């Protein structure tokens with residue numbers, strides 16, 4: 001029996017190095033990365049993946065130079081406005097995880113608008129992690145449990161995470177050759193299979209993704225059993 005890929009998570013890394021290797025500015029790498037996002041999202045929607053969770057901006061990424069942060073925030077806004085037609089065409093539900101309060105009102109409103117327009121779709125859900133940090137998410141979940149005086153157990157805790165309605169991650173991919181999690185989905189990755197590729201994210205494509213998925217389908221997932 002092949003493993004079923006319900007939830008694929010990707011740490012989209014290497015945009016800056018991709019651009020610098022070509023003598024371009026880092027923002028050109030982010031622009032090209034946005035094209036990769038569109039291509040692999042369409043691939044996932046046509047290949048029966050239910051959740052695709054993409055790490056777009058971490059709680060630590062605010063420490064980057066202001067120009068890069070400003071550019072990325074603008075890119076999210078422009079990307080979302082422009083991608084709405086792709087979501088409608090392919091019937092993709094859109095959702096954001098992360099601390100939305102830290103984002104501009106304009107970006108928050110756009111996120112809300114696109115989430116509302118696509119919330120009835122039942123195929124792929126594309127989840128963008130923006131201003132996301134797993135530790136921040138965990139602390140916010142604990143605060144919610146505390147405020148509402150809810151009993152602390154795995155199920156209640158899980159239901160207070162940003163990913164409450166989503167299954168655990170089945171497969172994590174990180175591009176660019178770095179082998180670390182960088183504060184991504186620490187709880188949700190408990191039993192995920194992992195794949196690290198040297199490809200920089202702008203060069204990542206659906207044929208490499210397909211090979212990784214085929215490898216995943218044949219892995220022996222034991223979940224502690226024998």
Ligand code: IPE
Nearest residue numbers: 012013014015016017018056
């Ligand atoms: C990932 O690419 C995208 C974001 C973190 C927004 P990077 O910008 O981290 O690219 P590198 O790792 O510097 O090459």
Ligand code: IPE
Nearest residue numbers: 011012013055056057058182
């Ligand atoms: C992780 O990439 C965050 C995103 C892909 C959005 P980073 O490039 O920020 O991670 P580190 O700093 O190399 O660990």
Ligand code: MG
Nearest residue numbers: 013014015016
């Ligand atoms: Mg990086």
